[in-house]
Amino acid sequence: MSDGYVWFEGIPFPVVDFTPEHMREVQENFVFKDEDVLILSFPKSGTNWLIEILSLIYSKGDPKWIQSVPIWERSPWLETMYGYKTLKDKEGPRFMTSHVPIHLFPKSLFKSKAKVIYIIRNPRDILVSGYFFWITSNFVKKPESLEQYFEWFIQGKVVFGSWFDHVRGWISMQGKENFLILSYEELKRDTRSAVQKLCQFLGKKLEPEELNSVLQNSSFQAMKENKMSNYSMLRGWLLDQKNGSFMRKGISGDWKNYFTVAQAEVFDKIFQEKTADLPRELFPWE
Numbered sequence: 614m615s616d617g618y619v620w621f622e623g624i625p626f627p628v629v630d631f632t633p634e635h636m637r638e639v640q641e642n643f644v645f646k647d648e649d650v651l652i653l654s655f656p657k658s659g660t661n662w663l664i665e666i667l668s669l670i671y672s673k674g675d676p677k678w679i680q681s682v683p684i685w686e687r688s689p690w691l692e693t694m695y696g697y698k699t700l701k702d703k704e705g706p707r708f709m710t711s712h713v714p715i716h717l718f719p720k721s722l723f724k725s726k727a728k729v730i731y732i733i734r735n736p737r738d739i740l741v742s743g744y745f746f747w748i749t750s751n752f753v754k755k756p757e758s759l760e761q762y763f764e765w766f767i768q769g770k771v772v773f774g775s776w777f778d779h780v781r782g783w784i785s786m787q788g789k790e791n792f793l794i795l796s797y798e799e800l801k802r803d804t805r806s807a808v809q810k811l812c813q814f815l816g817k818k819l820e821p822e823e824l825n826s827v828l829q830n831s832s833f834q835a836m837k838e839n840k841m842s843n844y845s846m847l848r849g850w851l852l853d854q855k856n857g858s859f860m861r862k863g864i865s866g867d868w869k870n871y872f873t874v875a876q877a878e879v880f881d882k883i884f885q886e887k888t889a890d891l892p893r894e895l896f897p898w899e
């Protein structure tokens with residue numbers, strides 16, 4: 614763990630539950646099934662919120678599952694050793710999560726009809742969310758200041774690499790029937806419509822009271838209070854005993870409270886340069 618990451622093909626990965634040999638094994642041997650559901654994201658995009666919503670959609674709003682099984686067991690991270698072991702021989706439809714960039718992903722995904730949801734978020738908010746999370750965690754390199762993390766982020770020297778490359782890679786699947794892009798911002802703005810969109814994509818129908826229960830049980834407050842979803846069980850191991858708080862603020866636009874005017878300008882310029890050829894509707898926050 615020399616520099617606070619494990620490196621695989623030039624991309625920084627977390628130091629816990631992960632080795633390059635293991636990632637090679639996942640890449641070469643994991644077989645997707647048509648009935649699988651895969652959540653993809655750059656870390657801090659709202660991944661766990663989406664897992665909670667999906668868990669509730671599949672249990673028709675009944676909170677028993679989300680209140681009794683930790684979130685990382687409901688939709689394990691494919692790239693972790695724990696996740697891979699759990700998923701590999703699992704019968705029936707599987708939920709899984711991953712932060713791995715497309716070019717390192719198991720190729721069997723692209724031959725399957727597995728449903729894939731990519732959650733995207735304003736990278737400025739991802740940067741701020743990541744900074745506050747990594748300083749309390751023990752599994753990726755800890756930044757010393759927000760200024761330092763800002764530099765790492767724009768250079769792509771953060772866990773899972775460059776946000777710009779991650780997004781560009783995965784959105785190349787846009788237009789495929791089994792691929793959906795959802796933004797954190799649309800989930801925040803109109804959660805009901807976003808959940809309905811998800812149900813349609815997944816071929817799931819909810820009664821009005823079931824939909825209400827999905828919304829209620831996946832709210833920021835409900836997740837903050839649910840120890841199966843708020844990561845409090847990892848305090849003292851992966852997260853700092855006192856300060857580790859995964860459910861931080863849960864809002865859009867918090868970056869405005871932290872970026873200096875100069876940082877905002879630098880970020881704008883880089884964002885424009887790196888995304889100039891991509892469809893603007895991908896970035897509803899801009």
Ligand code: A3P
Binds near residue numbers: 743833859863867
């Ligand atoms: P903040 O740090 O900005 O609060 P991920 O799951 O990809 O690691 O993303 C974590 C971010 O999603 C955190 O953002 C967290 O607060 C936010 N989040 C988690 N559950 C949420 C919810 N139910 N509603 C809104 N935001 C949520």
